[in-house]
Amino acid sequence: MITVNQTHFEKDGKPFFYLADTCWSAFTNVSLADWRYYLKTRKNQGYNTIQINILRQWDASTTPLGQKVWEPFKLLDSEKERIYDYQHLDSAYLDHVEEMLAIMQEYELQPALVLLWCNYIPNTWVHEMVGSNNNLMPLKAVTNYVDTITKRFKKYQPIYYLSGDTDFPDGPAIEYYLTAEKIIRQNDPIALVSAHIAGEKLDIYPRLLEKLDFFAYQSGHGKTGQATSYTIPQAMRQQGYVKPIVNAEICYEFMPQFSPTMAERFSAQDVRRSSWQSVLGGASAGITYGAHGIWSWHNRGESFPPGYPYPADWHEALNFVGAMDVSYIKSLVTEYGLVDLENVNTPTAGVLLAEAKSQNKALAYVVSSREVELTAVSFDIKQVKAIDLTTKNIYYPSFKERKVESCDLAGDYLLVIE
CATH class of the missing domain: 2.60.40 (Immunoglobulin-like)
Known part of the structure; x- marks a missing residue:
């Protein structure tokens, strides 16, 4: 069980440096055989946590012909976009997720589950970009969804992220997150809860921030915004924040740098710099690595969103050298017992x-x-x-x-x- 001790985490009473990998599309796009191979590799590389979207990732790569794509809700239409019946969680999907969580448990890897990715929430940046209301989850559906997820998967002791890649717009979005937080506390009161924020952002609803067990931000993938790896945690500490801080999404290795040309890709050294600057800048509780090809679970020859060109095949991305550079941070911090880096x-x-x-x-x-x-x-x-x-x-x-x-x-x- 993961707990908070001042500015760091502990597991079963011992210091726990949160070293996560980003595998957003795991539950919907990954076969069980590939899942085992992936988990074994990351475990051997020193990772202890995997961040996963419970819902279908809106910008995932397509899957090979003949491979099953799992849908979390009853699918009503998919001709132009996926339209769900949010009142009906698919029981076969829940069985599938449980099987994948059980395999994670075999490898002693900590699940960090995102409940409400931003494209399912009204008025967020993705919703505004996509320009459709058809895939939004009604607020009244949140209660049954979160209640079912937390009761069923409580035994795997997950960490929960209420939000996924979100800004925090005015309007009804806050009620989604507050509703989810309340249900988690009722069903799984010892679970740690945070929120995953859009890149280079610091602001969060004050009513929500006070309820979170730790602060998670992302320095993200913008070419000009990489200094946020350290300026965000520095700002949080200057504002008096005393709980753990995690950079839950550094620049993805091999990802094109968000810029007018999208011509340059983030290298292993870019990833290493962002990671060390995060940890020494104030995000001393942990770091989350990502590889362009793993997060979207890309197989060579499949299509990908136009904003994220040319990901690597996931087999290659799994062994990018930056993964071990980031893992080295955990090794060194653990070796020296540096739980209170300031x-x-x-x-x-x-x-x-x-x-x-x-x-x-x-x-x-x-x-x-x-x-x-x-x-x-x-x-x-x-x-x-x-x-x-x-x-x-x-x-x-x-x-x-x-x-x-x-x-x-x-x-x-x-x-x-x-």
């Missing part, structure tokens, strides 16, 4: 610094080689080592009067300060 200011540009006062240790992410000022560190520094984040080779740079010399490395690196 962002501290440093005058050195291009550096994110965080200190774990309980361990008399600090970490500094350095985007490229330079001298680093450590005057903000509160303890006596006995040793500084540098880890080249490309090779994982270790160096021992000179430091004097709380200034660390440049390491002359070609890429980014981490300073471990003790």
Whole structure:
């Protein structure tokens, strides 16, 4: 069971660094054989959590001919778009989801389930973009849906995200989320609850934020917005937020960078930078990786939404090198017991610094080689080592009067300060 202890998570009383993968389309688009292969791989790579959309992902890739696509509700029409009877949850779908959750349990992987993705909610950015009311879930259907899901899957001890990729528009949307939150607390009072927010956003309904067990944001996939990986958690801490913070969606590896041309893709180094800057910027409870080809579950030759061109086949995406770069964060934080990392200011540009006062240790992410000022560190520094984040080779740079010399490395690196 996952619980909250100040700014970090614990599982069965031990520190739990939330290291998730994004597999939004798992329940609807993935065969059981592929599911086992995927889970075994991510488990071996060090991941402990999988984020999944309970409903059908609106921007998933198509599935190969002959493979079953699971529908959560009775399907009334699918000629132009899927139109559901939201009063009738499909019993075969629920059986299928339960089988997949049971397999997750075998691999000791934590489910993080999104209840209400934004395209099912009125007035959100996706609803406005798609311009249709046909697929919206009526508010009166939320009660039965969330009641059924939480009662049936409580035994798998999921974390719940009330929202998926949402902004928080004026109007009825808040009632959807407040209704869902109330039902979760009634049916599964020990479950952790949060909200998954659209990229680069910080604002959330105040009435909802106060009810959440932790704050989850996403720095997202915009080329010009990557600094939000650290500016959002910094802002939350400055506002006095004292619960855990997670970056629940960093830039996806191999995803085209949202920009006027969509010409550049996020590299493994982009992913690594976003992840370290998130954790050291204040999102010290955990991080969520994503690969362009896994989240939408893409098979080569299938179609994909025009806004997300050319995903990799999921078999290839499963082994992108960035997955292990992100996993390394969990390994190092766990090895050093850094459950209380707190962002501290440093005058050195291009550096994110965080200190774990309980361990008399600090970490500094350095985007490229330079001298680093450590005057903000509160303890006596006995040793500084540098880890080249490309090779994982270790160096021992000179430091004097709380200034660390440049390491002359070609890429980014981490300073471990003790």
